[in-house]
Amino acid sequence: MYKFLRPLLFLIDPEKIHAFVFGILRMKSRLPGFTSFLEFLFRFEDHRLKKTLFGLTFKNPVGIAAGFDKDAKLVDVLASLGFGFVEIGTLTPKAQPGNDKPRLFRLPEDQALLNRMGFNNEGVLAAVGRLKRRKSSVIVGGNIGKNKSTPNASAHEDYVYCFNALYQYVDYFVVNVSSPNTPGLRELQEKEPLRRLLQTVKDLSLSKPKAKPVLLKIAPDLSAGQLDDIIEIVKVTRVDGIVATNTTLSREDLLTDPVRLDRMGAGGVSGRPLTKRSAEVIRYLRAGLGGDFPIIGVGGIMSPEDALEKLNAGADLIQLYTGYVYQGPALVKRINQEILKNQ
Numbered sequence: 132m133y134k135f136l137r138p139l140l141f142l143i144d145p146e147k148i149h150a151f152v153f154g155i156l157r158m159k160s161r162l163p164g165f166t167s168f169l170e171f172l173f174r175f176e177d178h179r180l181k182k183t184l185f186g187l188t189f190k191n192p193v194g195i196a197a198g199f200d201k202d203a204k205l206v207d208v209l210a211s212l213g214f215g216f217v218e219i220g221t222l223t224p225k226a227q228p229g230n231d232k233p234r235l236f237r238l239p240e241d242q243a244l245l246n247r248m249g250f251n252n253e254g255v256l257a258a259v260g261r262l263k264r265r266k267s268s269v270i271v272g273g274n275i276g277k278n279k280s281t282p283n284a285s286a287h288e289d290y291v292y293c294f295n296a297l298y299q300y301v302d303y304f305v306v307n308v309s310s311p312n313t314p315g316l317r318e319l320q321e322k323e324p325l326r327r328l329l330q331t332v333k334d335l336s337l338s339k340p341k342a343k344p345v346l347l348k349i350a351p352d353l354s355a356g357q358l359d360d361i362i363e364i365v366k367v368t369r370v371d372g373i374v375a376t377n378t379t380l381s382r383e384d385l386l387t388d389p390v391r392l393d394r395m396g397a398g399g400v401s402g403r404p405l406t407k408r409s410a411e412v413i414r415y416l417r418a419g420l421g422g423d424f425p426i427i428g429v430g431g432i433m434s435p436e437d438a439l440e441k442l443n444a445g446a447d448l449i450q451l452y453t454g455y456v457y458q459g460p461a462l463v464k465r466i467n468q469e470i471l472k473n474q
């Protein structure tokens with residue numbers, strides 16, 4: 132059905148259609164029976180899909196990646212759509228509008244998206260207000276970042292603020308230093324700033340009555356040397372896991388017309404062009420971190436086969452964004468069925 136709907140949806144500006152579909156789902160979710168209807172269509176449950184990682188039990192290993200529901204507006208609906216977990220954010224302390232529009236583009240020839248959203252969000256407290264009212268018990272991750280106006284020297288204060296605000300309302304945290312769309316953010320991936328930031332957040336978590344898992348989200352564009360640094364830092368700071376990967380700055384091997392691509396401008400590419408690279412990063416991390424270290428694999432999962440590739444590369448859980456846009460809501464069920472077949 133989505134095959135027929137997609138050409139129509141793709142006629143409309145991607146950010147507008149995202150907001151429109153979001154609005155409809157939010158409105159309909161208040162109607163009695165609507166979420167049960169979604170569950171009937173899209174949820175696939177089997178106890179063999181359950182996975183326990185960093186002390187949390189996930190109903191299935193397929194999550195929705197950060198950026199899709201930045202402001203926690205659709206957590207219950209995403210649970211009904213069959214996701215095993217929902218990562219909200221990236222959230223920043225203060226609301227911010229993000230970059231000027233247009234800032235999200237489709238690259239259909241490449242089954243990809245290009246975005247330079249720039250952490251547009253309504254601020255962490257607005258998300259907290261919504262999380263307080265959520266009904267489902269789906270696992271929620273809080274992906275946190277810094278405001279554009281906050282200099283890197285005081286970035287840790289933004290992460291601390293978001294952590295404290297969300298602490299009671301999410302199950303795990305993701306420290307995002309890998310978005311290409313906030314100027315200077317990726318500099319926080321350098322060895323010393325990253326070690327300090329992760330230590331701060333991890334210590335904060337340990338100071339709470341119940342520590343919550345702290346994960347790091349990394350870019351796919353890191354060299355082997357930089358990945359080695361990450362492996363070392365993760366061990367030293369004892370963070371609980373890695374989310375690999377964010378979008379790529381690379382424009383290599385794209386099929387999209389270079390002139391059109393040039394006109395789109397800066398941003399991170401997601402979807403099919405990322406499939407191979409993010410699996411490579413996961414494989415590298417798995418080799419360096421050993422068998423037990425939690426890794427969430429994300430990047431270019433467009434099919435059940437891509438999902439299996441990520442799991443075989445060493446991911447414990449997986450997340451989707453662009454594949455969901457291109458393949459539609461049935462993809463989650465199809466992936467879970469395939470995982471079960473291959474167990």
Ligand SMILES: Cc1cc2nc3c(=O)[nH]c(=O)nc-3n(C[C@H](O)[C@H](O)[C@H](O)COP(=O)(O)O)c2cc1C
Nearest residue numbers: 196197198221246376377401402430431451452453
């Ligand atoms: C429009 C858009 C917005 C995104 N926003 C965020 C974000 O706020 N924080 C984040 O950590 N990742 C963000 N991402 C990255 C995704 O979470 C994911 O890491 C990336 O898109 C690769 O997965 P995919 O190929 O399945 O899309 C965004 C991606 C897209 C396409």
